[in-house]
Amino acid sequence: MNPAKKFKGKHLQTKSAQSNRQWQVTDLVQPQFNSKYSTEEFLRAAADAWSLTEKQDKQVQIAETKCLVYKYPFNCCQLRNFVDDDSFLHQLKHELLSLNFHEKSNDLYKFHQSQDLKKVTTAAVSALKKFLYSDFRQWLIQVTGIELNSTVDMSCARYNHTDVLLCHDDELEGRRIAYILYLVDEDWTSADGGNLDLYTVDERKQPDRIVTSLVPVWNSLAFFSVTPTSFHQVSEILAASSNKCRLSVSGWFHGKPFKRPPTYIEPVKYLSKPEDMDEDDFYTWISPAYLDPSTQGDVQSTFSDKSEIQLQEFIQPDKYGQLCEALHSLQASDWITQGPANKRNYECSESTSLVVLNEARKFFHSEAFFLVLSNLTGLKLHRLASTPSSSENESSSDEKPSNGTSKSKKGSSSDIDPCCRLQVSRWQTGCYTMLSDEDAHGSEYALDVWFFLSADHWQLPHGGQVSYIARGEDEELLTICPSNNCLALVYRDQDTMRFVKHINSLSGDLKHFTINGVYYDRPPNRE
Structure with a gap:
């Protein structure tokens, strides 16, 4: 008889034999x-700690255990040495890694x-479900005082490098x-990332x-x-390391839903005329090619x-270089973080201390720029912009209009009232924006303008791309990657949404900048 068949317990094996054996179903430990x-002593102590209302006690450790109850910023508990054996x-991990994983990536997350x-019937997964659905659910009810029903969600997530x-609140019905x-x-440590970070909230109940x-x-x-x-x-x-991942089983225990407070609506942002x-100052900024009627016609045709x-080399090289240098010279105190974190995280500067930066703002706010945008896109953003019915005749005129653009017929622009909102932004590791239904101007037709600076070494794996998707869909309609001295123009309707992908640690110390904004032919929601 083969001794190995008789003795399934602990016996000497080579490392290769141990590796090949892995964790078999017959070895299952409940x-x-x-x-x-x-x-009873622990349950009383844990329930008391959970029910404490004093937020100054940031955490409570239950005596003689490795249980920590965090009171700040909200109730959270970590049970170390969760199971005795x-x-x-180990077998559960082996079964989970054998499953098919699907990449999930959008504005909020990236993982597998x-x-x-619920549909997996392997031994360890089934045993875990049985334990969590029954014994542990009752334990949670006893410790938290929250009445839970039999609904439990469960999935496995695998987080790899980057x-x-x-930031989100997890709240969903039930x-x-x-x-x-x-x-x-x-051997996982904080240096490996993947921490569960908890946020305080401000007076508006935002993170x-x-x-x-x-x-x-582990465990x-x-x-x-x-x-x-x-x-x-x-x-x-x-x-x-490709061999190291943050593997977890996670989900929610459900109970009676409670009333959610009204959704916070952000104030409408200021619009500029x-x-x-x-x-002559305007001419020193814009590349002459984009003032040429023929070029404008070609661009407009493509845009239509x-x-x-995406228009390359949009401003003149000397101005572009000066502007990049100025943006890098701004102090940390000149940049203001834009939040809240469940909607965005990047920095903006309103500093007026640098002449070239003030000139750049004036350029993008100028009447002439609105007119150039009109002639590049065909949108009515200026009273002198040519209309489709007049552009052909006027483009052949011997008269050279101001700023090298074509004039429109009079009487066709009485209903426009152009405006924009513009910001100077800095993007680096950790920055992002998310889709938001509460975007004050998100339901309007609008022209998005993105001008990229100092993106010399920026690469696709770094993140930071501007992504456009249709409302309610996951597939991207358009992705714009940061590129030096590039002006990206995007006309979006009420069903098109955008976000900037999370910039990850692969970007290192790199930073890029944008002068970005939204241009309208009339103020949104105007009666």
Whole structure:
């Protein structure tokens, strides 16, 4: 008889034999909840800690256990040594990594997710479901006092290098407690990223600052109450090894939904009217090619077909160089972070200390620029812009209009009232914007303008692309990558939304800048 068949227990094997053996179904060990977490003394202490209202006690450690109850910024608990024998978790991890994972990537996240684990019937996954759905659910009810029903969501997420889940609140009809069972490598540290970061909220109940971070730990489970202010994120994965990933089983326990407060609506942003700019000064900025009627006609034809175009070398090289130098010279105090984090995270500057930056703002706000935009796109953004019916005749005129553009017929522009909102922005590691239904001008037809600066070494894997998608869809309609001295124009309707992809750690110390804004032929929502 083969001794190996008789003795399935611990016997000497070569490393290769151990590796080949992996974790077989016949070796299944049922999950045994850490016995210290089931004593009456612990349950009383945990329930008392959970019910505390004093936020100054940022965390409470339950005596003689590795349980931490975080009170600030909201109730969250981390149970280390979640199960007594982690052999079960090793088999669970093996089964999970054998599943098919699908990449999920949008404005909020980038990671790989398994199918719904409700449909998975492998031994360890089935055992985990049985435990979480019954015994652990009752344990949660006892500790938190939250009445939970039998609905439990469960999936597996695999985060690799540069993956991230940005700030959100998890709140959806019926979700009451979120949980994460960590199956990371045992040597995982905060340097590997993937922390569960918890945000405070400001007076508007919007996310403000990260004040608590939970590092993923093998054989630990974290859970927190889902509320309108339970804002959190999974920080970017910094572990670059292809053999190291942040693997977890996560989901929600459901219960009776509670009333959500009214959604915070951001104030409408200030809109500027076109400004006067000396004609000679304007000419020192714009590349002469874009004042040529023939070039404008070609650009307009392309834009008419695609509703977007990217114009290279848009401003003159000397001005471009001066502007890049000026932007890099601004002090940290000149940049203001734009939030809240569940909508955006980047910086803007309103500094008026640099002459060339003031001139650039004036250029993009100028009457002449509105007129050039009109002739490049065919949109009516200036009273002198040519109309489709008149452009052919006027383009052949011997008269050279101001700024090298074509004049329109009188009487065709009485209904326009052009305006814009513009900002000078800095983009670096950690920056992003998200899709937002509360965008004050998101439902209007508009021309988006993106002018990119100092993007010399910017690469696609860094992130920072401007992505356009149709409302309710995941597929991208258009992606614009940062490119030096490039003016990108995009005409969007009420069903087109945009976001800037999260800039990850691959960008290193690189920074790029944009002068970006939205141009309208009349103020939005005008009666």
